[in-house]
Every structure is written in C-alpha cells, then in structure tokens.
Amino acid sequence: MDVLVQGALTSATIALVALGFSLVYGVGGIVNLAHGSFFMIGAYSAYAAGQAGLPLFPAAVVGVLAAMLAGVLLERLVIAPIRHQEVAVLIATLSVAILVESGVRFFYGGLERQLNGFVGGAVQIFGVNLQQTRLLAGIVALVTIVIVLLVLTRSPAGRMVRAVAQDEEASRLIGVRPERVTLYVLAIGAGLAGLAGVLTAPYGVLTPTMWLLPLTQAFAIVILGGLGSIQGTVLAAVIVGFLDRFIAFNVKDGDIKVGLVTVVVILATLVLRPQGLLGKPVLR
Amino acid sequence: MTALLEADSVTRQFGGLTAVKDVSFSVEQGAAVGLIGANGAGKTTLFNCLTGFDKPTSGDVRLRGKSLLKLPRHKVVKAGVARTFQIVKPFPDLPVLANVMVPLIVGGTKGDLRKAGLAVLDRVGLASRAASPSSQLSEGDLKRLEMARALATKPELLLLDEPFAGLSQSEIGVLSDTIRQLRTDGTTLIIVEHKIGSLLQLVERVVAMDQGAVIADGEPQAVMRDPAVVTAYLGGEPDKEEPANQEQEH
Amino acid sequence: MTTPQKTSDDATASSKDRDDDKPSALKKLGSRLLKVNLILLILLPIALLYFPRFVDNTTLLQAVATANIFVMFAASWDILSGYTGQVNFGHAAFIGTGAYTVALLSKYQPDVGNLIALLTGTSVAALLGLAIGIPCLRLKGPYLALATLSVAGALVQLTFIFKRQTGGEDGIPGVKSVADGAVTGPLGRGLSRFVLGPLTFDGFNGFVQYIYISYFVTLVVMVLMVGGLMKLGYGKRGLVLRSIQQDEAAAEAAGVPIVRYKLGAFVLSAACAGLAGGLYAQVRGTVALDLLVVDLSLLVIIIAAFGGAGSIIGPAIGAYFVILLQNYYLERTLSIYQTHPELKIGSFALLLIIVLIVQPRGVVPPLLQRLNSLGNKQPGRPAAAGAVMADEK
Numbered sequence: 060m061d062v063l064v065q066g067a068l069t070s071a072t073i074a075l076v077a078l079g080f081s082l083v084y085g086v087g088g089i090v091n092l093a094h095g096s097f098f099m100i101g102a103y104s105a106y107a108a109g110q111a112g113l114p115l116f117p118a119a120v121v122g123v124l125a126a127m128l129a130g131v132l133l134e135r136l137v138i139a140p141i142r143h144q145e146v147a148v149l150i151a152t153l154s155v156a157i158l159v160e161s162g163v164r165f166f167y168g169g170l171e172r173q174l175n176g177f178v179g180g181a182v183q184i185f186g187v188n189l190q191q192t193r194l195l196a197g198i199v200a201l202v203t204i205v206i207v208l209l210v211l212t213r214s215p216a217g218r219m220v221r222a223v224a225q226d227e228e229a230s231r232l233i234g235v236r237p238e239r240v241t242l243y244v245l246a247i248g249a250g251l252a253g254l255a256g257v258l259t260a261p262y263g264v265l266t267p268t269m270w271l272l273p274l275t276q277a278f279a280i281v282i283l284g285g286l287g288s289i290q291g292t293v294l295a296a297v298i299v300g301f302l303d304r305f306i307a308f309n310v311k312d313g314d315i316k317v318g319l320v321t322v323v324v325i326l327a328t329l330v331l332r333p334q335g336l337l338g339k340p341v342l343r
Numbered sequence: 344m345t346a347l348l349e350a351d352s353v354t355r356q357f358g359g360l361t362a363v364k365d366v367s368f369s370v371e372q373g374a375a376v377g378l379i380g381a382n383g384a385g386k387t388t389l390f391n392c393l394t395g396f397d398k399p400t401s402g403d404v405r406l407r408g409k410s411l412l413k414l415p416r417h418k419v420v421k422a423g424v425a426r427t428f429q430i431v432k433p434f435p436d437l438p439v440l441a442n443v444m445v446p447l448i449v450g451g452t453k454g455d456l457r458k459a460g461l462a463v464l465d466r467v468g469l470a471s472r473a474a475s476p477s478s479q480l481s482e483g484d485l486k487r488l489e490m491a492r493a494l495a496t497k498p499e500l501l502l503l504d505e506p507f508a509g510l511s512q513s514e515i516g517v518l519s520d521t522i523r524q525l526r527t528d529g530t531t532l533i534i535v536e537h538k539i540g541s542l543l544q545l546v547e548r549v550v551a552m553d554q555g556a557v558i559a560d561g562e563p564q565a566v567m568r569d570p571a572v573v574t575a576y577l578g579g580e581p582d583k584e585e586p587a588n589q590e591q592e593h
Numbered sequence: 594m595t596t597p598q599k600t601s602d603d604a605t606a607s608s609k610d611r612d613d614d615k616p617s618a619l620k621k622l623g624s625r626l627l628k629v630n631l632i633l634l635i636l637l638p639i640a641l642l643y644f645p646r647f648v649d650n651t652t653l654l655q656a657v658a659t660a661n662i663f664v665m666f667a668a669s670w671d672i673l674s675g676y677t678g679q680v681n682f683g684h685a686a687f688i689g690t691g692a693y694t695v696a697l698l699s700k701y702q703p704d705v706g707n708l709i710a711l712l713t714g715t716s717v718a719a720l721l722g723l724a725i726g727i728p729c730l731r732l733k734g735p736y737l738a739l740a741t742l743s744v745a746g747a748l749v750q751l752t753f754i755f756k757r758q759t760g761g762e763d764g765i766p767g768v769k770s771v772a773d774g775a776v777t778g779p780l781g782r783g784l785s786r787f788v789l790g791p792l793t794f795d796g797f798n799g800f801v802q803y804i805y806i807s808y809f810v811t812l813v814v815m816v817l818m819v820g821g822l823m824k825l826g827y828g829k830r831g832l833v834l835r836s837i838q839q840d841e842a843a844a845e846a847a848g849v850p851i852v853r854y855k856l857g858a859f860v861l862s863a864a865c866a867g868l869a870g871g872l873y874a875q876v877r878g879t880v881a882l883d884l885l886v887v888d889l890s891l892l893v894i895i896i897a898a899f900g901g902a903g904s905i906i907g908p909a910i911g912a913y914f915v916i917l918l919q920n921y922y923l924e925r926t927l928s929i930y931q932t933h934p935e936l937k938i939g940s941f942a943l944l945l946i947i948v949l950i951v952q953p954r955g956v957v958p959p960l961l962q963r964l965n966s967l968g969n970k971q972p973g974r975p976a977a978a979g980a981v982m983a984d985e986k
Contacts, residue, residue, distance in 0.1 A: 417850040495847070
C-alpha cells in the first residue's frame, strides 16, 4: 500500500517533468538537455525567494515563473538560432545545463539545501502515513497534468500545438507559426518542470546536480512511452514512478539506486522494444 | 541451368498493408530485367527485399540457390548483390575516389586501392573527377558515382533503383551507354525505372507490378501491350517519381 | 589541414605507381597534407620531449602533463564521435571507469604494478564500451546523447552505492603514483640519459621527480595513442568509419559491416579513454567524481569542438589550448577561478554556447560542420540534422 500511494504521487511529479520534455520534443523536434535545469531553477528560485523573506506560496510562484523565464530565454537566445541543427542543439543545451549548474554552485555552493514544506504534518490515507507536503505535491501535479492534457486535446491552442507536432510545414499553411508555438511550448514545459522542482523540493534536497535525474527519468519515460504518445508518456511515468518508490522502499539504500534503475530501464527498452510501449517506432 | 536470383513467393506486409504480394520470378545470369509499376505498386519494397535492406514477411530470396534472407546487409553485398539508391546517397564529404574506395576496402581488395578505385570510376566515366569532393558533382555524375560504388563491390547482380530519375534526356543517354557497357562486362542487372522509354532500350525483359503483385512478365513489347499493364498504367501515373525510399520509413 | 580529402590521400599514399596523369591534383594535395602531418607528428612530440630540459617551470610542466591526458580524452572521443558520428555525451563514463579501476586496484591490491593496473583499467573500460555500445548501436542523435549521458550519470550513482569502496563524493585518495618505480625503470633511465641531459632525476627532489615523470609518461602514452589513432583514422579503416558517419545506409550498400565497425569504434574509444583515465588517476594520485560527471564529458566535447572533430589531431591540439588556458593561465591570473573552480567549466560552456549562437554554421567550422553532418557544402541544407539522424527525417 505504501508503494502504491507513494508511487502514484511520485509518478505525478515525474510525469510533470516528462510531459514538458516530451511536448518540446514532439512540437519543436528539440531534445532539450537543459530540461532538468528548469526543475532545478524552479526549486532554487523558490528557495532564494524564501530566503529573501517571501512566504512560501509566493516563493513557489516565483520558482515556476523563473523556470518559465529560463525556458523563454533558452528558446530565444540559444535554441532558435540553431534549432534545425540537431547535434548543435544537443551540445548547446547540455552546455546550458552545465552553465546553470556552475552558476548554482557559484551562488549557493555545492551543499545540500532544503526548502520548507508548504504544509506540515502528516495524514493517513488508506492507512498510509503521508507527509502532507508530499501529498500536496502529488495532487497539485496530478491536477496540473489533467489541465495540460485537457488544454492539449480540447482547446484551439492545443490543436495548434498538435498541428505543429504533426507537420510543421502544413501547420504553417493553416496560419500557425511554428516558431511561436515552439516558444510557448518550451515556456510551458519549463514551467511544468519548474513546478515539479518546487513541489518536490520540500521533501528532497537541493543540490547543483539535481537536474540530471529528472532529465534521465524524463528521457526514460519518453523512450518507454514511445515518441509522441501522450498516453504512453503517462503510462510510462506511472511505471517509472512506481519503480522509483518501489526501489526506494524495498532496496537497501534505495534512494540512491533510483537513477541506476532508470538507466537500466532505458537500455532495456532500447534493446527490447525500441518503439516504446505504445508509440510508433522511434528508431529505424 | 539454375537462375542467378530467384524470388520465391515474396510477401511483405506493413501492419495491415500488403506492399508485396506473393511475388515469384527469377533472373538468369547476364540478363537485364526491367521492373516497372505505378507509384505504390511495391517496386521499391520488392527491391529492398531483394537486396537485403528489408526482410520479406514470407517467401525467400535466393542467389544461386542460397537464401539471402538470413544474411546481414553487408553479407548480401559480399554474396554478390549490389544496389543503388533512387535518391543518391554519396558520402558527400569524401572525394569521389574515396567513395568507391570504401567498398574496395571492406571487400578486401589487395594492392593498390587507388588504382583499383580509378579503374572502377573509369567504367562509369568518372575517373576525371576522382579528386573532386562528391558534393560538387552534378546529378548525373552522382548517379554514376552511385553506380561506381555499387560496382566496386564486384557484384554479380546489380540492382538500379530509378537511375534516370531527375536526369535530363541527354544525361539519360550518357548513363544508358554506361549501363549497356556494364552488361557487356557481364553484370546481371535489375532496373527499377519509371521512364519506360529509356528503360526498354536497355532490357530484354520486363516485370510489371501492380498493387504488390506481378501482373506481367516477359518481352518488353508484349508486357507493354498486356491489358492488365495498360489498365494499371492508365490508372496510375507512369512518369512521376515514387515518394522517398520506403526503406527509410521503417 | 583538416579537410576530409586527407583521409583518402593517406590511404592512397602507399601507392607506388607512376602512371598518374589525371589525379595529379589529388596527389599534390596528398603530399602537401602529408608534409603538414609530418611536421605535427614528428616535430611536436620531439619538441615536447625536450621541453622540460629548457623550461624549468614545474607548474607549467604539470599543466602540460594534464593536457597530455586530456589530449587522450579528446582523441579517444574523436575516434568514435568524430569519425562514426555516434556523438558520445558520456565519455566520462569510460574515463572514470579506467580511473576508478586503477584506484580500486591500488587500494585493495597494492602489489599490482602500475602497468598491470593501467591495462586492467583499459580492459574494464573496453568491456563497458562493449556493454554500452551494443544497445546504442541503433541509436542516433538525441537518443544516443541521452543514453550515453545517463550511463555516465548511473556510474556516479554507483560510486554512491559502493561508497565504502569508492569513497562516494570524497573519492579515493592515495592512488599509487605514476612515479612509483618509474625513475629507476627503463623509461626513467632512458630519459635521464638521452633527454634530460645535464639534468638528472637524481638531482630533483621527490616532488619535482614526480612532475617530470608525470610529464614524460603522459607524453609517451599520449604520443603512442594519438599516433595509433591517427594511423587508424587516416588509413583505410578511418575511411570506412567516416563512410558510416556520412550515410549509414549507403555504407551498408557498399558492403560495410557497420555493426562491427561501430562497435569496434565504441570499444576502442572506451579502451583509450580508460587507459587515459587510469593514467590520470596515477598522475593525480587520487580519483574523485570529477572523473565521472557530465562536466568532464562536456569538457571533452568542448575541446573536440574547438579543435575540429573527426581529425584526431584537431581535438589533440584543442586539448592543449583549452587545458593550458584553463589550468595554467586562467587559474593563475584570475583569482576567482581558484576560489570558484566551477566557473572554469562554466565559462567554457558559455563560450561554446556563444560560439554556437553567433555563428551557427561555422566560424568554428569543426564543431558545426564536422560534428554535425560533416559539412555538406550546399548552403541552406540543414547541416546538423544531416548525418546523425539522416534516416529518420
């Protein structure tokens, strides 16, 4: 039961990161290796705002906004000029990730930092003892995902996004500007990752290298779920999320083994089922 | 005498779509066979199955009685089946000579590679461009380079995928001479081509496909008069190029 | 000097025939490039070999020794990424594996000699290369990037899991030094006699001895490795490797067993990186996470980018430039780099980003043209999407 409840909550926050990563890939064809950095920027900005005396909730908003701003800057300054050069984008975004890491180190040092919980105490759900802050994180994440999915499937804006994802040139013909859409999607993806960073920060720790695991997990999810498959992304997020908690609970030193398992999942998927669980073949 | 190449009930399905349906034919040593059909008739898929770039869902492809299906692509080449690509795929950054040296190297050519490379280029009339970067070649020269690279694998059977696509009439004439020369040198040829007029001057047999199946097989004039072929072509557009190589889509 | 033509010329250079009327241009080009190569290949190592005799600056020598190591990092990255186009974003995985293997051996089996330890590190890294190479065979572009990146990340996690053995964040101190037994060994005696001349190892104190030995050992191994990789890269095999990068399907149609070549490049790259990493451990006397983290992987890419990927010698020279700038010049002139070492990789990352933005198609031609699709020269054709993901689009 522990694993089930916790797994569900973890899945939700992981899916939040993966959704943005997957959207940006699907729409702009951009693999953003700095996606995990948004997660980190969200967390650290909220921390910084908190340090500056802001109450928790505004601080959280600052975190999300900071991540979105970072997403916009990244798209405008770095990605847009080189967006059709795949390897250049990969190298540039990885450089950004390292730049952000070194910036965080510069301002905050390499030590672990902690964000206060939004809500204190614990509750019991299905007989499971839960930190309330963890529960809150899961619920907010879940609601956000549902909203994003609804917007994506039901609204005109969502249709535009899907049009670009399907065929950039064709979408141009019906009056959509793919560059714009890419920018918006990147900003939103960054915001989602930043939100995940803010939400999980209270029960995790902030370190300058905290960007790598979310990036890896998002990648695992995209691979596992199959490229361009929203259902696949959600399903894969659930699998990775449960796996994450299962390991954390049942394996000695589980928390530090999570990343390792993610990699195993990635490699196993690549070998066994390169098209992902539900997606079209992403590989030749 | 056994045929050089035999396709035995070759079928290739993509999901629910049957691109090639139970195709059987054989090609004798030294022959030149044209493979025609409207867009989407399954030519390219069949072509890929014959050259090891795709695996048939069922059926068999044999070279001198030995199945090619279990072989990885480079072993198919080694066995003596070479191909060109409809959309030329040079090694753009390598000079022309280096393009043909790659197959020579992996084919185990001993001795002077440069000389061997020049000899191959000479067969297609490209020796004078040996030192140029291949990205600077004209479309017609690229087609010949494509052919030279295939020839450098010392094939018994050479499959040409729309060699005339995108070429001017005069370029087609030059290339046709080159192809005739290959035949004289003893290379067996299978040519997929939309430009029927030019094709018929090169081959003594034509296999026509429609909707994945062979609908006619025989002497060029007979095949072109075949009612099934006429119908298929009136329905289709014989002179348009096929979409991009199907091999890229999966 | 890093034009692609060079490849074929070297391969043809062995020809002895005289009846070359048509491709004389080819030959001329070949001989010119060969001359450049000769200067670089022979003069540079000799100059480096005699450098310490005339330059009495241990800080500089130490920096050059480190640069020698990074030359190997970059050159070993290049034989995989620059040549076959399988751009590796986690080269540190191989480097760190070599380094940690050597360090663990030194910790638990102190009797093992330095050379054996190095060879063990090399083999373990090569095995890892094979293990990663197989699942990565079919991957291109972003998939390969993320897969290699995350494998390196997983190794970092492993060091935490085996914290007792690997020291976690603290790393493993006290790795048996490269100088261990080297002075009295044949290399040390030979160097004393022929290279150092009036200087002798005996005249130095222990620390200086260690610097000199580091310098010479890294130099010798580096020259051998770079020489070997260049011989490969500029020879027949290199040509075949490049053909894979240019167009995988075409290479297969040309009969190239691409699986064998790609895996071979993966393993060779890993082995060389492991050897260099192991040597680095012996030179530094310590291993830590900085040998595994993304920063190092990126630094290797930055180095290769500045020098020009796909040429072996380019990244090698790039390594001297970047490492000497970073470890010798910047560190001594700007105090902030001492108090905040993280700014070093940060500033190079920033520099790389700026270069990428300002001139996406190539003021630094190496990066964009070579890394990406090995530069198709037609303008307008998106270079990057070219080779690496050619078949998907």
